[in-house]
Amino acid sequence: MTLKVAIAGLGTVGAGVAKVLLARGEALRARAGRPIAFAAFAAADISKAKGLDLGGVKRESDPQALARGDADVVVELMGGEEGAARELVEAALKAGKHVVTANKALLAHHGAKLAPLAEERNVALKFEAAVGGGIPVVKALRESLIANPISAVRGILNGTSNFILTQMEATGRPFAEVLGEAQRLGYAEADPTLDVGGGDTAHKLTLLASLAFGTVPDLASVAVTGIEKVSAADIAFAREFGYRVKLLGIARATKDGIEQRVNPAMVKAGTPLADVEGSFNAVVADCGEADSYFFEGRGAGQGPTASAVVADIVDIARGNIGAVFGIPATKLRKAPPAALAARASALYLRFQVRDVPGVMAEISRRLADEGVSIGSMLQRGRSPGEAVAIVMITHEAAEAAVARALKAIAASDKVFETPCMIPMEAA
């Protein structure tokens, strides 16, 4: 029994999937135990599929037609959390077709509603390619790391942001300049907001958290800070303290609920996440009792992402369907989000101050007033009266208390800019 596959969207990833299905039929058949046929597609633009023999493949002008056709699996690679992508996925599931997608935005926003559509009809809704590109982390959380409760899942989930931070560190150049270059080279989108603003990481984190904790995907509870305000100075200071700045997505089971956040963080040099370079992605799953797993690989690009889509298709061919988020949607817990106000961690703080007597006293007093204690400190400045940086790392402190202190400090006429605060992330 041949498994018939329809693909919506023949961009970089779609063309990659088509290429593998057309070129590696025998190998996939051996793994799947049955033939897999690329039966139909819909695509506004097929320029990326140049060189592929699409002669035997039915082309639909309307992607929605794929949900009504005779394909067993619809692969949605159009992207976007609403519109055609959402419409197609819903229609395909309702028509009893399996769906494979790389669309993290769609699933982060609507996964809680889409999962039951799939599970009621006993079809798959698979999304390995939505997180970490070719890294099989969705499968690992869904099928492998299941014997013991997971306490936290943390990752570098956006290759564009990691590329920019890596370049800023290597060159000492400011964010805007490095972003511009990344855009010229095609490493960053014309509108980079979703990448550098942390939204894409939040989408992916939402999916990982649901898989790790057995909870309803809860995008609205992710606290998001992007990398736009990370300065070359912060990266240089981080290095002096033995840290690197990374955009992390962190989901943690706390006694008050699930904490989900995306923010630049100071990661200790020499730990696995700190060493993730350029556009690579990585995920750490902490399973308690010092039992952690680390996964690293290319988080984007044709080869890796198509590889993840194809693995999902072969899984479906083999009958490995399973619940969308690991346990049936009806059994996913609605975990309360952990109160962000209660969050405590060691923090990196940077103040740009006028080099005049009393400034250090004022900053110290404001922090002490809020019960924040300083672990290490660095002041660097040359010209009295000019701006100098005061950098410190606090002991573990309530972030809300630190924020109050920073607000008071920012109001001082001895302080130039809004102080910078970056959490320190444990290894």
Added chain:
Amino acid sequence: MTLKVAIAGLGTVGAGVAKVLLARGEALRARAGRPIAFAAFAAADISKAKGLDLGGVKRESDPQALARGDADVVVELMGGEEGAARELVEAALKAGKHVVTANKALLAHHGAKLAPLAEERNVALKFEAAVGGGIPVVKALRESLIANPISAVRGILNGTSNFILTQMEATGRPFAEVLGEAQRLGYAEADPTLDVGGGDTAHKLTLLASLAFGTVPDLASVAVTGIEKVSAADIAFAREFGYRVKLLGIARATKDGIEQRVNPAMVKAGTPLADVEGSFNAVVADCGEADSYFFEGRGAGQGPTASAVVADIVDIARGNIGAVFGIPATKLRKAPPAALAARASALYLRFQVRDVPGVMAEISRRLADEGVSIGSMLQRGRSPGEAVAIVMITHEAAEAAVARALKAIAASDKVFETPCMIPMEAA
């Protein structure tokens, strides 16, 4: 329909599996879609299961009885490539029962014969716990990294050896002393041969190679060198050159066939494998076009290994059976082993020589005679006439040619010990 599980062997891992099955029934049921019951066990010694309520679990005095009982899955955790373990696995498969095992020796030796037994009866023979402890690398190779051909799989697969090398590096102490301490602490077996001699790594590599390349497991073709002769001096010199010494298992698809080898290797500092510390394990899968995946985690211990066994049991409960080595045993290729004589790589060489005129000339000439060219060199010595170390890293050279040169050099009366040769491993 409850899935009934029988466990043979309640040592550290068996007790860990029992504990999870008894304590996490509801969570596993949600993932498996059906109840999983710990129904029976056989164990000579149940001291590790202290604290577990085995009241409702049937105890057999003969493990072979588990193959005749009413369990759906037999979990073999007795170990050993022959004897009771092999007998039980064969009998269970012949009786149409699924088998889960952590027994790499058994599968490396007999996997080619056991796989058809399982596949003919459409039952599972799963072994996630046999390689890399809790790291889901077997599943990753079997189900995820399947769209594109894998060019190489490389790993740190023996935690004991990695622990010893890490300790030797940290303390500068010799192999025998660190091994003795590891034995006293319980990190190394009384008979450490299988670990430090590379045999255990060879077993695991054989399984990874079969999964990665779709080939018949071929333990006999693995070239094995252990870490017994790695000296503290080699580790210190490695560090000076920017490398660390690791015991690697490497399987590579070459144009002549599959190369499989286990040996100490110089791994460039800062690359993922070089940073694997202590008893951790890690695997790199190279999928071509600079697309590599890295997996790291605890390679042994109760929690991680039991976690892998439980994941296999849940997979079976969900009906995810599949071919033992990813593709049906009848379709596994018998790939020719790559001729080891043709192997070429950059090599680290160390000579202990008498510090007299002409020694360097003799070594250089012997190497040049065999066409071996030297990339970098280091000589260190203080007292003329005494032993000094000459250390060099060659450019890529045929290992057979280097071996001939070393043999000639070893015969010189200016050279004290058998020269040491350690391959350099690319990142």
